[in-house]
Amino acid sequence: MESCTKGASQMRLALQVLIGVALIWWYLFWFIQPISTAVLWIRKVDKHISQDFLGTRGSTWLLQVFPFMVVTILSYCAIALKKRMKPSTSKEVTGKPRVNIWSQPLITRSPLGMLTLGDIVFLVLNVSLIIWYITKMSVDRSNLIDASKLKKGAHSRAAQKLEYIGIYFGKAALIPFALLWIPVSRASPFLRLIGVPFERAVKYHTWLGLICIWILIFHGILMFTYFFYIHHPKELLSWASSGIAVFPGIIALGAGLLMLLTALETVRRNHFNIFYFTHHLYLVFLLFFLFHCVSQMVYVVTPILLFFLDRFIRMIQSRTSVDILSTRVLPSGAIELKFAKPEHVEYHALSFMYILVPSVSQFEWHPFSVASSPLDQTNQICIYIKPLGGYTKDIHDALIETKQNREVGKLKCPFGFKLHVEGPYGDESNFYLRYDSLVLVAGGIGVTPFLAILQDMLYRHKLHLAQNLPSSVHLILCVRHAKDLSILDTINPCDILPNYADAVKITIHAYVTSRDLVTDVEMNSGHGDPAVISYEQFTATYLNEHPKQFNCDGPPLEVVRKMSSMSGAGNVKWIAATFCSSFTGYIVIFGIFNITGTYTELMNYGRAMVYCVILFLAVVGCGGPVLLLWTFIWRRRRPTKSNQVQISQSSPAEQSEASSDETTLQSMEHDGTSWVGNVKFGRRPDWKDLFDDMAKQYADKKVGVLVSGGSKMQEDVAAECVRKRLSKSRTDGCNVAFSYHSVSFEL
Numbered sequence: 001m002e003s004c005t006k007g008a009s010q011m012r013l014a015l016q017v018l019i020g021v022a023l024i025w026w027y028l029f030w031f032i033q034p035i036s037t038a039v040l041w042i043r044k045v046d047k048h049i050s051q052d053f054l055g056t057r058g059s060t061w062l063l064q065v066f067p068f069m070v071v072t073i074l075s076y077c078a079i080a081l082k083k084r085m086k087p088s089t090s091k092e093v094t095g096k097p098r099v100n101i102w103s104q105p106l107i108t109r110s111p112l113g114m115l116t117l118g119d120i121v122f123l124v125l126n127v128s129l130i131i132w133y134i135t136k137m138s139v140d141r142s143n144l145i146d147a148s149k150l151k152k153g154a155h156s157r158a159a160q161k162l163e164y165i166g167i168y169f170g171k172a173a174l175i176p177f178a179l180l181w182i183p184v185s186r187a188s189p190f191l192r193l194i195g196v197p198f199e200r201a202v203k204y205h206t207w208l209g210l211i212c213i214w215i216l217i218f219h220g221i222l223m224f225t226y227f228f229y230i231h232h233p234k235e236l237l238s239w240a241s242s243g244i245a246v247f248p249g250i251i252a253l254g255a256g257l258l259m260l261l262t263a264l265e266t267v268r269r270n271h272f273n274i275f276y277f278t279h280h281l282y283l284v285f286l287l288f289f290l291f292h293c294v295s296q297m298v299y300v301v302t303p304i305l306l307f308f309l310d311r312f313i314r315m316i317q318s319r320t321s322v323d324i325l326s327t328r329v330l331p332s333g334a335i336e337l338k339f340a341k342p343e344h345v346e347y348h349a350l351s352f353m354y355i356l357v358p359s360v361s362q363f364e365w366h367p368f369s370v371a372s373s374p375l376d377q378t379n380q381i382c383i384y385i386k387p388l389g390g391y392t393k394d395i396h397d398a399l400i401e402t403k404q405n406r407e408v409g410k411l412k413c414p415f416g417f418k419l420h421v422e423g424p425y426g427d428e429s430n431f432y433l434r435y436d437s438l439v440l441v442a443g444g445i446g447v448t449p450f451l452a453i454l455q456d457m458l459y460r461h462k463l464h465l466a467q468n469l470p471s472s473v474h475l476i477l478c479v480r481h482a483k484d485l486s487i488l489d490t491i492n493p494c495d496i497l498p499n500y501a502d503a504v505k506i507t508i509h510a511y512v513t514s515r516d517l518v519t520d521v522e523m524n525s526g527h528g529d530p531a532v533i534s535y536e537q538f539t540a541t542y543l544n545e546h547p548k549q550f551n552c553d554g555p556p557l558e559v560v561r562k563m564s565s566m567s568g569a570g571n572v573k574w575i576a577a578t579f580c581s582s583f584t585g586y587i588v589i590f591g592i593f594n595i596t597g598t599y600t601e602l603m604n605y606g607r608a609m610v611y612c613v614i615l616f617l618a619v620v621g622c623g624g625p626v627l628l629l630w631t632f633i634w635r636r637r638r639p640t641k642s643n644q645v646q647i648s649q650s651s652p653a654e655q656s657e658a659s660s661d662e663t664t665l666q667s668m669e670h671d672g673t674s675w676v677g678n679v680k681f682g683r684r685p686d687w688k689d690l691f692d693d694m695a696k697q698y699a700d701k702k703v704g705v706l707v708s709g710g711s712k713m714q715e716d717v718a719a720e721c722v723r724k725r726l727s728k729s730r731t732d733g734c735n736v737a738f739s740y741h742s743v744s745f746e747l
Contacts, residue, residue, distance in 0.1 A: 015078040019193070022070040029063035030129055030175055034136035053591040060298050064178075068302035069583060075189035076576035082193075083572065104725070104740055105718040113203065113711070114718055114742070123207065126179070130172050130215065137168045159230045166222030173215040174299045180208035181303035185310040186354075186425050187568025187575070197427045199352065199367070199745040206263070213260045220253050239291075241603040248291030248605075255285040272389070276364070290608035297611055301586070305618060309582050312619050313568045313575070314422050316627060318356065318365075320564040322419045325380060327399065328490075331545040332483045334386045334445060335396060336490065338372075339419060340562040341381050342634075345570065347374050349432075349452040350743055351424035353383065358418060360394045367745050369708075370424065371448040371490075375459035381424075381563075384487065386445040421563040427743070428569075433457075433466060435704035435739070438473045439694065441717050443709030444484060447477050449743050450708065451491060454506065458496040461503040470704075472505040474694065475677075476685060478709070482512050482542050485679070489539060490547070494674040501676070508535050508677025509690075515682040535677040565634055566627065574630040578623045585622025589614050691720040695736045703736055708743045718742075 032038035045059040054061050107115040112123075141164045145157050154160075182188050183201035191201050227236050227246070239245045261267070262278040286304070290297060328336040341347070347370060354365045372382035387396035399417065432438055432453060440450040454473065460466050479485055488508065493500045500506070533541075568575060593599040599610060694703065707717050721740040 009081075012078050012081040015074045015081070016193070019071050019074050019078070019190070022067040022074070025063065026067035027125075027129065029059075030133055034133060034140060036140075053594055064299050065302055068306075071190055072302070072306060072579060073576065075193045076572055076579070078193050079189060080572045080576075100739065105722060108715050108718045108722060112207065114715065119203075122204065126176065126208070126211065130175055130211070133175070134165075134168050134172050137171075138165045141165075141168075155230055159226065162222060162226050163230075166219055166226055169215055169219035169222060170293075171296075173212050173219060174296060176208040176212040176215070178300040178303050180205050180212060181300070181307040183208075185307045185568075186314065186422075187310055188306070189575075192428065192569065195427070195429055195431075197350075198425045200742070209263070210260070213256045216253055216256060220250075223249075239605070241605075243604070245292055245604050248288040249293070252285050252288035252292055255281040255288065259285070273364070287608070287612070290611055291605050294604060294607045294611060302583070305582060305586060305615065306579070308615060308619050309579060309623055310568050312623065313566060313578070313627065316631075317564040317566045317568075318354075318420045318422050320420070321561055322421050322563045323561045324417055324419065325560065327417075329399075329548045330384075330483075330490070331486045331543065331547065332386070332481070333396065334384050334487060335399060336371075336382060336384055336547075337419070338380045338382045339421070340560050341379055342562045342565045343379070344634075345424070345563070345565045345567070347381065347424035348426065348428055348430060349373060349456040350430075350449055351426040351452075352449075352745060353381065353424055354422035355383070356420040356422075357395050357398065358420065359398050361391065364391055365422065366391055367425075369449040369452070369745070370426075371451045373452055373455035373459050375456060375463060375465070384445060384448050388445070423567060423569070425569055430456075431741070432704050432706060433460075433469055434702075435470050436701040437698050437703045438470045439476065439703060439705045439738075440473060441476045441705065441707045441709065441713065443478045443713050444480065445487070446708035446744065447475075447487060448708075450475060450706070451487070453706075454493070455491060455496065457504060458493055458500055461500070462497045470504065472507070474507050474509060476509045476511070476690070478511045478513065478684060478713070480512070481514050482538075482679075482681075483545070485510055485512070485538070486543055486545075486547070488675060489543065489673050492674050500674075506676065508675045508679075509685070510535065510538075510677065510679040511683060511685055512679060512681045513684055531681045531683065532678050535675050535679055536673060538679040539673040566631060571630070574626065578626045578630075581626045582618045582623035586614060586618035589617055687716050687720045688723075691724055691738070695724055695738075698736050700735050701737075703738050704741060705738050706741045706743050710744075714742055714744060 032042075042059040045062060048058070102118040103116055105114045105116055106120065112119075138161075142161050145160050145164075150157065155163075182190060183196075183198075183205040185191075186198045188198075188201070191198070223246075224236070227233060235246060236250065237247050239247050259279055259281050262275045268275045322339050325338045325340055326336075327338075330336065349370070351370045352367045353370065355368050356362075356365050368383040368385060370381055371384050372378075372380060385392050385395055387393040438453075440453065442450055454475070457469060457473070460469060477485070477488070488510075493506065497503060565571075590599075593610060593614070599607060602610060705717060705721055707714050718740050721738040724736065724738050
């Protein structure tokens, strides 16, 4: 078994090297294009590769289409090997504790947000490549124009330079345009391979989108200037039947500018629906990009094909209507929802799901972190929804139908309340198990992924699934009101692992920023600090309101509708087969159009529409049958007894004996808490003091710091991790490695 794992590890490493070579191969095309000797080599390649079937130059397929195809296929292979490998939780036992410099923040505050070394390298690489391409092509073309004799009736040299520089700006925009489709694909195999989950990859999409639009803005300014002063302005409204069509380019640029403006942080934070719906103008942008310059589609075809395949799989998965198994309303107003997952659907403690509630909105999907452990053997997934924004308040009101019902404690039966689910997505590595100790920092409802981590660790101890797990955990939770801490008592560690403190030391550090209870706490406090009480005393004194459980008959277990297993991050073999089928279908269908001469006979807009039809046929017509076969086989498989849905003890299906149609709430008994720690009122954490204390406590240890909260909290905690890492004067002799990880989801 150990030799098989070692062989799989070596093979996976070899695949990663090949993926790196393929990516370098793709970047190499844009680097060598401005070099005259490389252009001669490219022309030789074109002579040896037939263009009749491919419909374009063979070098473009070799250097642009082929690398992305190789990266995708090899990524699926590497993911499959990773799943076969036995997970390791080994830790360094000798030498100084180290952190991964590529993923740790170097700059905690900047206009682009928090930046790691990997982020900086990514930005520098792409921006430098774009500048190199535009500069070298423009300078060489300008020198060529200056050296050539001006023909009679030709435009001036300045006009020719202006035209070509504008063209090179437009061509350079293809670099970020091709790349930006990768991070926005929620189940991108490449991102899954390198361990960058979708919630962290969104920033790369944002950066690439900004770079692309700004390049196109300069492209538009140059071309507008050229047409206004060299040609007649009416030519801006022309739609050429061949070559470049100007007017569609103006429409595409307008759609891009509108997406840019509505994606600004002010609009995105305060008017998310405007941002969400206007961002679907990417379809308009893509269509009119094709109308504008259909010949350039070959540069971006593979990432776009992957994106639409991901969308197609998501659409199929989300069509399943999912039953809610149980619902609780916490004193804080947060709603606990549990729904069933089918067998073979794997998720992790840091997974999240996209949820659509049709009775609230037919279009709005929102991400929610998983708050349950995949090891709890119930085949249920639990999420928490706090009514903060308009969407979450609407969900809350849909369950608590009217103010009158809320006052008398009546709610809508959750079993008539359906969900549509996409996922799971998120980090698949369980990296937090590799540390000696954990510091979990959360703000408000951001604590939900940490509830999953705590349960996951307790179940691993209970089931003896791993050794060398973190020996201690500090949970630092900042909330506005005391009732917000009630979410911690939704789980009782002693119910999972009696005497859990013998296996792992878990300490709660709660901060209630509101000063409503400060005076009362100061009178009852037994600590030296008047505004601090123990967590046990806090729950006994101030958490007297119990969670409320729905009490109504649910559906029989055998007919419970579970979420679909057909996820883009699901069975790797089926997803890889779907991609191969779609990509092969694209090449074959496009080749048939080329060989028959149908494509070459069409006008510009006709070719663009053919591209759209081919993409549709490739994804739906070729990839669809594979997905149908996957669905057919999955539905025919009968779940084993261990994989059947288990209703928890607090589930309404077990508690309900009511024969009335009237649905009521039932208060859940509260037997106290098993958590150990303290609660501080009227203040926020002093991060410097906290990290100084932990540095002394965990000298020569590797400490994982996970943050789930607002950007200000993330920046403050990251700054402390950087300070401790860069500190050279250690008068206390401490040597601790704080490894920062953000698990927040922010668009």
